[in-house]
Every structure is written in structure tokens, then in C-alpha cells.
Amino acid sequence: MSLSEEAGTTAPSAPTDPARTARAVAGALLDRTLDALPDGDRDLPAWTVGGAGPVGIDAGDERAAQAACGVMHVHGRATGAPAPLTAEYVSAVTGVLAAQGVTAALFARAQGRPPLRTGTSLAQGALLTVTQYLAAATAPDDAPPAGGPSGLATLVTADGARVEIETLDPDAWAGFWSRLGVPPRTAGRGWLPFQSRFGTAVCPLPAELRTAVLALPLEAVCQAGAAHGVSVAEVGTATAPPPGLAPWTLDPAPHAPPRPPAATPLDGDAPPLAGVRVVESARRVQGPLAGHVLRMLGAEVVRVEPPGGDPLRDLPPVAAGCSVRFSALNHGKTVVEADLTTRRGRAAVAELAAGADAFVHNWAPGKDRVLGLDAEALHALHPRLVYASASGFGTALGPVPPIGTDYLAQVHGGLAAALRPSGEPPAPSLMTVTDVLGGLVLAQAVLAGLLARERTRRGARVHSSLLSAAALVPRSGRRAVLSPLDHPLPTADGLLYLGARARSRPGELARAVGAHGADAVGERLRSRTTEAWLARLRTAGLPSVAVRTDLAGLAGDPAFARAVLPPDEHLPYARPAAPWTFTEETSA
Numbered sequence: 001m002s003l004s005e006e007a008g009t010t011a012p013s014a015p016t017d018p019a020r021t022a023r024a025v026a027g028a029l030l031d032r033t034l035d036a037l038p039d040g041d042r043d044l045p046a047w048t049v050g051g052a053g054p055v056g057i058d059a060g061d062e063r064a065a066q067a068a069c070g071v072m073h074v075h076g077r078a079t080g081a082p083a084p085l086t087a088e089y090v091s092a093v094t095g096v097l098a099a100q101g102v103t104a105a106l107f108a109r110a111q112g113r114p115p116l117r118t119g120t121s122l123a124q125g126a127l128l129t130v131t132q133y134l135a136a137a138t139a140p141d142d143a144p145p146a147g148g149p150s151g152l153a154t155l156v157t158a159d160g161a162r163v164e165i166e167t168l169d170p171d172a173w174a175g176f177w178s179r180l181g182v183p184p185r186t187a188g189r190g191w192l193p194f195q196s197r198f199g200t201a202v203c204p205l206p207a208e209l210r211t212a213v214l215a216l217p218l219e220a221v222c223q224a225g226a227a228h229g230v231s232v233a234e235v236g237t238a239t240a241p242p243p244g245l246a247p248w249t250l251d252p253a254p255h256a257p258p259r260p261p262a263a264t265p266l267d268g269d270a271p272p273l274a275g276v277r278v279v280e281s282a283r284r285v286q287g288p289l290a291g292h293v294l295r296m297l298g299a300e301v302v303r304v305e306p307p308g309g310d311p312l313r314d315l316p317p318v319a320a321g322c323s324v325r326f327s328a329l330n331h332g333k334t335v336v337e338a339d340l341t342t343r344r345g346r347a348a349v350a351e352l353a354a355g356a357d358a359f360v361h362n363w364a365p366g367k368d369r370v371l372g373l374d375a376e377a378l379h380a381l382h383p384r385l386v387y388a389s390a391s392g393f394g395t396a397l398g399p400v401p402p403i404g405t406d407y408l409a410q411v412h413g414g415l416a417a418a419l420r421p422s423g424e425p426p427a428p429s430l431m432t433v434t435d436v437l438g439g440l441v442l443a444q445a446v447l448a449g450l451l452a453r454e455r456t457r458r459g460a461r462v463h464s465s466l467l468s469a470a471a472l473v474p475r476s477g478r479r480a481v482l483s484p485l486d487h488p489l490p491t492a493d494g495l496l497y498l499g500a501r502a503r504s505r506p507g508e509l510a511r512a513v514g515a516h517g518a519d520a521v522g523e524r525l526r527s528r529t530t531e532a533w534l535a536r537l538r539t540a541g542l543p544s545v546a547v548r549t550d551l552a553g554l555a556g557d558p559a560f561a562r563a564v565l566p567p568d569e570h571l572p573y574a575r576p577a578a579p580w581t582f583t584e585e586t587s588a
Contacts, residue, residue, distance in 0.1 A: 018061035018500065019049040019122060021088050021474055025095025026102070029247060033103055033448040036250050037455045045105040046117040046585060049098050053121025056559035058534060058543035059499030060122055063486075065090050067497035068545040069126035070554065071431070072488065074133050075419075077201045078152045078430045082488045082495060082547050086480035087239075087418040089433055092473040094125030096440040101580040103447040104272035104297045110454035115585040116272065124579035127563055129436050130551065131576055132199065132285075135328035137551035138567055138574040139317040153194065153203040153407065154235060154427040155210055161218040162235040162425060164411050165225060166403045168195075175228035180212040180221070198284075198406070199315065199325050201430040231402035233411045235426050239418035239479060241471035242396050248445035248468065250452065253375075253459035255383045271298025272582060276450065278302070279356040280333070281340075281349060283310065285406075285432055286390050286466065287362035288329040289439025294358075294446060295332050296578045302356070303333040304349055306340070319572040328575055346371055354381045358446050362390040365401070375461040385459045386449035390442045394465040404466060409434040413470030421486075422479040438469040485509070488547045489522050491530045495547035502542035512540035 017023075026049065034042055051060020057068045063084050066072045071090065076083035101118035109115055127134075155163050167173050170191055177187035190205045197203040213221055218234065225232035273294060280291035281304040288303075295301045315323040336352065339345035350373060353359040359378060361368065368374040368389065375387040392404015393412065402408050410416045410428035417426040419433070441464045449460035485503050488495040502509045506518030513536065515524035525533060530546045537544045548554065555566040555574035565577050 018051040018064075019091070019094070021062070021091040022049045022094040022098060022122060022125070025092050025472060025474070026098035029096060029099035029444060030102055032247065033099065033444070033451065036448055036452045036460075039455060041455075044102055045109070045115055047098060047102045047105075048117075048119040049094060050119065050121035051123070053119075053123045054562035055121070055123040055127075057123065057545045058538050059501075059545050061500040062088050062091050062122060064497060064499050064543075064545045065122040065126040067488065067547045069123055070130045070133070070548040070551045071126050072497070072547060073549050073551065074130055074201050074431045075429050078150050078203065079424075080150045082549060084482070084486065084488075085419045085429065085433070086421050086482065087415065087473050087475035089419065089437075089473050090122055090126045090129070093129055093437055093440060094120060094122050096437070096444055096472070097125055097128070097579050100293065100297070100440070100444050100447055101582070103444065103451055104580075105582065107447065107451050107454060108272035110451065111275070113270075113272070116582045117585050118583075119581045120579050124563055124576070127554075127560075127576040128579050129431070129433070131289075131436075132325045132328050132432075133201065134551050134554060134564070135324040135573040135575060136199065136317055138555050139319045139324040140567075140572055150202050151193075151204040152427050152430065153197055153205065154425075155213040155221075157213055157218045157221055158215055159217045162427065163213070163218065163221060164233050164235055164407055164416070164428060166231040166233075166405050166408050167229065168403065168405070169229065172229045176224050176230040177209065177212065179224040179227060180216065182208060182212045197430050198432055198435075201432075203430060231408060233402060233408050235411050235416050235428070237417050237426055237479065239414045239475050239477065241413045241415075242467070245396060245468045245471040247441050247472055248448070248462050248464040250445065250448055251461045252452070252456060253379045253383050253385070253387075253461065255379070256456065256458045257383045258457075273298035276300070276358070277356045278358045278360060278446070279304065279349070279352045281359075281361045281363070282390075283312065283362065285329065285435035286438045286442060287360055289436060290360055290388070290390070290442035290446065291333060292329045293440060293443040297447075297580075299357075301333040302352060303330060303335050304338050304352070305335055307337050309335070309337065324573045327571065328573065331571055340371055340373075346373060349373060350378065350381060353378050353385060356382075356385065357450060358386040358388060360388045360390075360442070360446060362442075364404075365391055379459055379461075383459050384453055384457070386446055386453060387459065387461045388442060388446045388449065389461075389463050390438065391463070391465045393467045394463065396465070396467055406432045406435040406466065409438070409466035409470050413467050414475070415470050415473060417479055418473070418475035420479070421482040423482065426479075434466040434470045437472065438464065438466040441469040441472065484522055485518065489525050491525050491533055492528055494530045495549065496525060496530050496533055497545050497547050499537075499542065499544045502537060502544055505542070508540070509537075509542055512537060512542055
């Protein structure tokens with residue numbers, strides 16, 4: 001039985017272990033990491049995965065973590081109300097975090113450090129997924145109106161096909177819509193919300209654009225896309241990812257140089273990747289998030305940007321002279337500017353890589369060879385380098401893949417159907433679920449390469465993709481069917497989400513809240529405040545959570561004090577704390 005088949009359900013019973021799926025994901029990734037080692041060493045440090053972890057909430061199952069930590073809020077923005085992701089996305093994220101913690105501890109041990117035990121939780125995983133949205137919500141100049149515009153980016157053709165389009169080029173956008181008969185000014189009004197959807201999780205397109213697509217069959221829309229370099233993908237109802245996708249590939253470098261001199265001993269309190277240097281040349285989310293994770297684990301990260309800096313530094317909202325969404329993934333990194341279109345700039349990057357432990361990029365396929373900065377070239381300079389590349393689709397969709405962005409990866413990876421219940425048309429979540437998961441998988445691939453290097457003395461080439469990350473999310477073979485109790489439920493002053501035990505025992509729930517049967521629970525909950533119901537459900541052994549609808553409130557909520565760092569004089573926005581604990585193991 002596959003991991004997806006084992007973990008995916010449509011009507012979950014109350015779990016005795018809410019982190020079971022996350023641990024299964026972690027175990028599979030650790031098996032893959034250890035398979036790359038020559039000696040078959042399976043002596044893992046102690047590791048744990050909890051539910052609520054350091055967050056003071058009553059329930060810590062997958063959906064409770066989604067509700068309490070803002071995931072349902074961000075995912076539901078496009079459709080107007082908080083809504084659950086119906087595949088076990090937070091569990092997949094947390095599983096990767098757990099594998100990272102274990103692999104980092106193994107690396108530290110291989111460096112001669114004392115053994116470490118490590119832990120993480122579903123709540124910490126959920127908070128990490130909303131990093132950029134949390135930063136934007138707490139930025140000093142970001143005050144979006146309540147109940148602002150919503151809308152998905154998914155379009156419907158005359159023959160009923162649901163399609164997702166993608167381009168990062170405004171000229172391609174203009175040409176596509178012109179071919180469909182849309183006036184330039186009207187098409188232009190759609191460009192900003194279309195590009196901004198990566199940061200806002202909504203896409204309020206002008207109605208004229210939806211009408212233009214609705215007037216044409218799928219074939220004509222696809223032809224318009226092909227004519228102007230716009231990717232068009234039909235959104236189906238199949239939840240399964242393409243078969244045979246590995247989370248990452250790892251190939252040893254061709255030469256094993258002599259073992260380098262022993263590293264300078266590190267302080268026992270140093271983080272597990274202390275002393276590791278990573279050079280990152282990446283944009284958007286996938287690559288920068290990988291660097292961000294490695295930095296939180298203790299690595300020094302040197303970020304390569306074009307002259308004048310990455311244009312995304314100006315993406316609103318801006319505070320202290322920098323986009324907070326950009327800063328949320330890139331603070332703490334050293335920045336070196338280099339013009340990769342010049343020989344001098346490429347030589348500067350090669351020199352940086354020659355002095356690093358890992359080099360990370362998410363350039364377009366083939367660009368590394370054009371630049372002369374491919375794995376073969378850099379391994380010739382530094383055979384012990386871990387060379388990590390990331391893409392949207394790898395080779396899974398052929399030699400000319402679609403544009404490699406989050407939403408198309410959701411479509412081709414089955415998540416556009418799996419993340420929404422059967423009662424809704426399939427559509428990608430406008431929360432950047434595969435960008436985040438793809439960045440985490442890329443970071444784990446780097447960790448696997450670093451650990452293998454400690455055992456083999458050889459560098460490595462690792463590669464991962466958004467599509468391979470999407471395949472990690474456990475889901476059933478059918479789209480989930482939700483009962484009324486599986487949705488956020490209104491109370492007198494907000495929304496409540498029932499924990500797994502409460503959802504699976506409707507009769508017991510009805511008695512606990514004084515409702516005449518399960519069908520009357522929703523109406524009964526409207527009579528009291530969220531806090532009052534949480535207290536009663538807690539007493540009844542049916543722990544539940546408040547649905548977070550205001551991300552800014554996380555920074556001041558005492559329940560999140562150990563998991564969310566508030567704005568300060570250095571970083572004027574809130575952000576999740578590092579999602580792992582590391583403690584030195586002591587002999588029994």
C-alpha cells in the first residue's frame with residue numbers, strides 16, 4: 001500500500017496519533033536519505049512529531065492545525081471564507097521538517113558533535129506554510145480592507161473545461177488576451193491581480209476575461225496559449241500524481257578528493273549546520289525558502305542577486321525599505337550582486353561556489369549549462385560541492401515542460417482536485433502550497449547530499465521539483481467528501497473548528513453542546529462564543545480550536561508566543577520561529 005492510500009481518508013475516525021501521517025512521510029524521506037549512504041548506517045537520533053507542539057491549542061490534528069494557524073483562512077480567501085485543505089498537506093510539510101531535523105542532527109554527529117534529539121509538530125509546520133502571508137499581515141503599511149476582493153484564477157471554456165493559465169511575461173499575457181478578442185486596457189487590468197495572486201491568495205480578474213474564455217472551446221484557448229507562450233492546463237478531477245516520482249535525485253560527484261583537514265571544533269550549543277556555507281542563486285519562493293530553512297538550521301547563506309538587487313525587493317507591502325514578503329524568506333542572508341550575463345559575474349559566482357559546501361539554484365532548465373555554471377563545471381572546481389538544482393517539473397512532463405510555477409504543479413500533480421472536496425469544482429489553491437513544500441524538499445535534498453558527503457568524501461548533484469514535492473502529499477484515490485461538521489462552524493463571535501475526535505463522534509458532540517442530534521449542532525453553536533464552546537468541548541473530551549481569520553493576531557496571541565516571533569526593531573513583521581527543537585542527548 002502506498003503512503004497516499006494508507007493516509008488518505010474521506011471520513012477520518014478520531015486519531016489516537018494525530019502525527020501518524022507526518023511520521024510516515026518523515027520515515028519515507030529518511031529511508032531515501034540513508035539509502036545514499038555507503039555503510040547502511042540506520043542509527044537515527046531520537047525524534048518526535050507532535051500535534052499542537054509549543055502552540056497552546058486544544059486539538060492538534062491535521063485540520064485543527066490548519067484552522068488554528070491560518071491555513072484555512074489563506075486557502076479560503078479566494079472563495080470568500082476559511083476552508084480546509086482536504087489532503088494532508090500540513091502533515092506532508094511537517095514530515096519534511098521532521099526529516100530535516102533528523103538529517104541535520106546526523107550531519108552534526110558526523111562532524112563530531114554530541115548526539116542531538118530533535119522534534120517538531122503539525123502546528124509548527126502549519127505556521128511555516130503561512131510565513132509570507134503572516135509577514136504581509138503584520139507589516140506596518142499593510143492594511144487590506146476586510147472582506148476584500150476574492151476569486152480564483154481558474155477559467156471555464158465553452159465546452160465546460162476548467163483551465164489554469166500561466167505566464168510571467170506581460171507581453172505574452174497581452175498577446176494571449178488579444179487573440180481571444182479582449183481589448184488591451186481590459187487585459188491590462190487583469191495583469192496585476194493575476195501576478196499578485198502568489199502573494200495575496202486571491203485573483204479578482206475582470207469579468208470580461210472570464211467571459212472571453214467562456215465563449216471559446218478548450219482547443220481555441222490552447223491554441224492562443226501556444227501562439228503566445230502562455231501555458232494552458234486543463235484541471236481534471238483525478239487526485240493521483242504522475243507515477244514514479246522520487247522526491248529528489250542524488251548522484252555522487254565523479255571524484256573523491258582527499259579528506260579535508262578537520263573542522264574547527266564548534267561550541268556545543270551551536271546549531272547543527274554551524275560552519276556550513278551555502279550559496280543561493282534563486283528567485284520567487286522555492287529556492288529562497290530552501291536557503292531560509294538551511295539558514296535556520298545554522299548554515300551561513302550567501303545570496304546572489306542581480307545588480308541593483310532582486311526586483312521582488314519592491315513587492316508590496318514594503319517596510320524598512322524592503323518587501324516584507326521577500327524579507328520573510330531572505331533575511332539573515334549575506335547578499336552578493338553579480339551580473340550573470342557577463343563573464344565577470346559568472347566567474348564571481350563560480351568563485352563563491354568553489355568556497356561553499358552547497359550551491360542552490362532554481363534557474364530555468366538548461367540555463368546552468370548556458371552560463372557555464374552546471375554541476376560538471378562547478379565540480380571540476382570543487383569536487384566536494386553539493387550542487388542542488390530545482391525546477392517546476394524536472395523531466396516528468398517531457399523535454400518542453402509548462403511554465404514551472406506553483407499552480408500548474410498543483411494541476412499536474414493532482415492537488416487541484418485533492419485539496420478541494422468533491423462538492424466543489426477542482427481548482428488549485430491560491431495559497432502557494434507546492435512552492436512551500438518544494439522549497440522544503442529542496443532543502444532536504446541538500447541535507448541528504450551533505451550527509452552523504454560526510455560518509456563518502458564526494459560531493460553530489462541533487463535535483464527536486466515542484467511536481468515531485470506535490471507527489472509527497474498523502475491523499476486518497478477519490479476526492480474527499482465533507483460532512484457539515486467538517487467545515488468551520490459559526491459561533492456567536494467567530495468560527496470554531498471541531499477536532500478530529502469531535503468530528504468523528506457526532507452523537508457525543510451533540511450531547512456535549514446540548515443539541516437535538518448532530519444535524520442541530522451547527523445552529524446550536526451560534527448561541528455562544530467560541531471560547532465558551534471550546535471550554536465546554538474541552539471538558540467533554542472533544543478538544544477543538546478557534547479558526548484563525550486574522551493572521552496579524554498570531555503575533556500577540558499568548559497561545560502562539562513560543563511559535564511566532566513578533567515584529568521587532570530588526571524585522572518589522574511577525575514570522576514563525578524555527579520549527580525544530582534540538583537538545584543534546586544524555587546517557588540513561
